[in-house]
Amino acid sequence: MFRKKKQRVDPLIQHLMAVVGEKNVLYRREDLVAYECDGFTLCRGEARAVVFPANTEEVAAVVRLLNRENIPFIARGAGTGLSGGATPLGGEVIVSLVKMKKLLQVDFENRIAVVQPGYVNLKLTQSIAGEGYYYAPDPSSQSACTIGGNVAENAGGAHCLKYGVTTNHILGAEVVLPDGKVIRLGEDGIPDLPGYDLLGLLTGSEGTLGIITEITVRILKTPEAKQTILAYFDDVEEGSQAVSDIISAGIVPAALEMMDQTAIEAVESANFPVGHPLDVQALLLIEVDGIAAEVREQAKEIVEVCRRRNVREVKVARDEKEAAAWWANRKTGFGAMGAISPDYLVQDGVIPRSTLPEVLKKIREISQDTGLRIANIFHAGDGNLHPLILFDERKPGEKERALEAGSRCLKVCADVGGSITGEHGVGIEKKEEMRFIFTDEEIEAQLRIRDVFNSKNLLNPDKLFPKPGRCAEVKKEIKERKLAEV
Template sequence: MHTDALIARLRTTLGDDGVLTDPDVTAGYERDMMPLAPHGSPLAVALPATTEQVREVVRACAEHGVPIVPRGAGSGLSGAANAIAGCVVLVTTRMNRILEVDPDNRLAVVEPGVVNLDLRGAVEKHGLFYPPDPSSYDWCTVGGNLATNAGGLCCVKYGVTTDSVLGLHVVLADGELLTTGRRTVKGVAGYDLTRLFVGSEGTLGVITQATVALRPLPQAPGTLVAAFGSTEAAGAAVTRVVREGVVPSLMEIMDAVSIEAVETHLKTELGAGRGCAALLICQSDSGGEAAHRELSAIEQVCRDAGAELAHTTYDLAEGALLLTARRAVLTALEVYGAWLTDDVCVPRTRIADLIAGCARISADVGLRVAVVGHAGDGNMHPTIVYDPASADEFARASRAFDEILALGLSLGGTVTGEHGIGKIKRDWLAREIGPVGLRAHRAIKRALDPGNLFNPGSMFDLA
């Protein structure tokens, strides 16, 4: 492998400022937000600005036998964008143009480096809405959302990223450009390659453009907060809401540890009161009488389930404060130490069992575990707090992380609802999908990337 020749070729393609090789600089591109996932030092960081430049980088790396790890903003929580030793990290943040907004057909065409919040703001001017809203929506990029099939708080009503994607442009391992999908509302021509690449974590190709579906801008939301003396009562309320067929635009749950942390961090009270075991936050963006009907029905369900408090507001500031509290959980936990957040999804009828199980794991390992998540779809984020300076606490946090994954599977769930497998859950993917599923994954990988060029070792080993 002639690395000097590769670097020279990359500089010819991208310019001197488009290729980073200083170890002090490239170190900032070695890993995402998951501290447990392994990472190495890249040979270089490439910053293409166009699809053609991506194609040239892929061709050059393929010819020199150097692996490529695609990366967005680095907000991931699974190690999927972590560098491996001697790779080229291909960063798409310079490809940040919104190429088209078509209000009549309710779609937009964007490059992968567009920040999620910027896309939302741009289409809002046309009275439209891009639904996926990961917690890092103010700095994560669409490309990263596509690679991990990211979700967010609105999933209960609007689905995850793949539900808003119509088509893609993808650079394959031979440098060819694949176009998938369509611009039409319907289309069933051939295999659904678009969904194959969404969630593939950069292991099959580099996404350089996406056509995404938009929705009419929702009405200003009404917000409900309900406090429960037990997680079982909160779980029963969630189950009943689903059974009743009410579909709020948001239904989030916070356990007692999360509530305490947020109230301390924001220096405010959420109205839960002492002894609150769980807080349910719901919103309806249906507007008018429809929102009133939805929230009234949910409030009655919560009271019937034993809620000690159930309050509905149509004041936007009050609703925003409650949502800010939900989004602030991870930041609030930092006062206690570093955090390690898990990502399991269980049947909605088992949410209370998961929270109770996490409390047992917390007591067993002797570390704080806060549970917050998307009650509407069962996607929970148990978060373990530990002292990063203590090797013992780090080991106990790692143990708790794995025990929570095992708990999720035992409850009929999955080891990831939206963060992805990355380099931290490879063994757990194999356990969940079984040998036949793993064989199918490897066959697809070999067909599209026979040289194992893209993100080798992420999701699963090829061998």
């Protein structure tokens, strides 16, 4: 009896092993722990197995098997997502793309590169920098995150103000559909194909329409010159106005980042302090790039704009080393919160640029209401806010209050005509908040699109959209929340 029991292995696991090889399937409890969540750690679930296919054919074979057996499944890259898009809810098979990590082709003349989905974002720029090229989308996690994951989430980054988010840099993809069929979307190097823009539809679909197995991206010529400007403000509103003034002056900086006092306290307590004064209310970090003459002129103009807005101090980086230190300090951002708080929740809202002062004021009110500190680090030029809600999970009720504060921040963004996510996606985290910006009809139209590709809802189920049927309930909840805010 004992021997017999030991031999009984889940037949599904055996089938998966037959496709990708025994070593490329994880199914033991202790091996699955690492796949319980992605970068959104507040929600966890257990997968049934994790498989590591080596190529498109193996992905397609795995998907055909899972589709036939009606087993739900999820594609996963590096697992750096911040909204739970790659988190299992229980029982899914995770299709990890990390072994498909080759750079397949670089064509400098037509300015394209072809990569496998598990290829790490930063490696592309590192591989082509010697020839004077780079890949523009630069999420903060770029040293770990994969380009496949970037496409699924339509990832952004500090430099998306001037260069656009992932969707602006993707020219083609090979995709395994949820039934195991393989299609190609887009033509290498041809940005605007006739018919419907299925490539655009796939980008940012958060892993619900297909599994990407190959990607053609646009590469850009490295700008001749760069310049970084740092400005300290004693007043958040003056800093916000400076942001608007810079854009209104016709300058499109490569990056235009803002941090508030709490965020400055955190980054100065973390790994790369650079001596920012701890009493300033807002800090702007601005990068301009282009040809040398243009960059000099724009840096000068930005300094003048800041001075007209009562800046306490504004300076242009003396050299590349100083600029790199300022950026390293900024990029510790989210992680740095650990230096001043046991736990934190990062949110990701978008607002029309002109509403920045008003929205920051409302976020301060939410902080006062809930008794939780909220730091703000954000891509100010795009109006893409990242309120960081600081809390202590050990204190009863604080996690719930943090989630509530996060949701209220998103409501503020939605109410001024903005959005509930700029670059982190909806995933599990913000499903119900989709109702802040979409009507039932609009959500229904999106679900019908999902049904076209993912008719059995096996691929990344229960992500991205609010639960059907719960509408009335959630509307009541939102209404109550609103009343509570009044």
